[in-house]
Amino acid sequence: METQIDYFLRLLEAAVYGGLVGYERQLRLKSAGIRTHMLIALGAALMMIISKYAFFDVLSYSQVDLDPSRVASQVVSSIGFIGVGAILTYRHGVEGLTTSASIWCVTAIGLAVGAGMHLLALFATVLILLVQILLHQRNFLDGLPGSLEGRLIVHLKGDTQMMEKIVNELRNKKVKKLQAIVLAYDSENLIFKLNFTIQREEELSFIVISLSQYEQITEVENVKTL
Template sequence: MISDLDICIRVAVAFVLGGIIGYERQSRNKWAGLRTHVLVCLGSCLIMILSINIYYSVQGQTNADPARLAAQVVSGIGFLGAGTIMKEGATVKGLTTAASIWVVSGVGLAVGAGYFWGALFTTCLVLLTLTTLSRLEKSYSQGYTATLLLSIVDKPGQIGKIGSYLGQHCVSIRDIRIEEHDDHGHSLLVTLMLHFPDRVNVNEVIANLMAIDGVMAVKRE
């Protein structure tokens, strides 16, 4: 049985660790910031403590599983995380914040179970991921986005040839939409949302795509 003093200590630690992660999200003006992360961490911690204490209070009287109540946090937190995800066209925003809410619930559970060092180390790794790795991610994804409309012959392997060319020039496909271009089904209209590295000229890409056999027309939207 966890004592009242130990409960207060664990809840206080959850408050601090959840606040550290939440402050990082708040500083970046994310939908879920300091208060949300603190509350999630506190709630998870308290539920874990309740699970342990309830188990000890009925030990020997039933086959209760001490992890059953706490396990609901993992699945239930998904509803809260889903509220931070926004879709704008082909761009999805808020996935990182949703993941941080999910992780901070795990930190709260770990603190509630008494695994302080594991929770502290996880918090440090979360901060490392949200700060250092985000800068690396931005440096990797530098460039610009453009949408191209391609009219192509409907034959096997045509999309593959286009994708191979784009991949060779480090142009990534962010979104693709394919529809029939005529009533007879002989041609297709392909809409590509592409991300170009700074060094790649979109006009050169359009010219080279036009040179691919089966590509009838390419224009920038």
């Protein structure tokens, strides 16, 4: 028979696996990074544990004939509509992915409490808070290689050749994993997004200062990461 300790270890294991996948995605400059993947994996594990073990006391009665796992599966399907509502597109970026994932996890916590699995729900809450608070602090991941991602929206009075010149000069200044994506372009103006990785916040300031030296650049926007 599984114990509460077994459940705790499964949650930890799921969070670690999700974090590893999220770390790989973050290194590739994807919107959903470490925190989002950890929360999704943690929530899925919690819902699976609830589906398998939360209803043994009900099934012990001979007159009861039901499929308790349907409760968790239906909640998983329906909570997606609320989660999507937390995702917004704003100034060429996406915000709300982590919020959507946390909504999903909180739903699982509610299922656990309703099933009488109080210690499991408490432990999951603590894990989610640690993920949200600690990993939200950029300096918490400073020791990891390529742990921080940066996104800048650059407004340029020029063409793609000027953009390529700026990108090449930034690469010569050792900006890591630099990518340029054109967002809008007409005969006189160009808007493009720069994706890159940094180790410290000071490196982001260095890049912004480097861009400000070009007279053709009229605006630089810092896009929030998730």
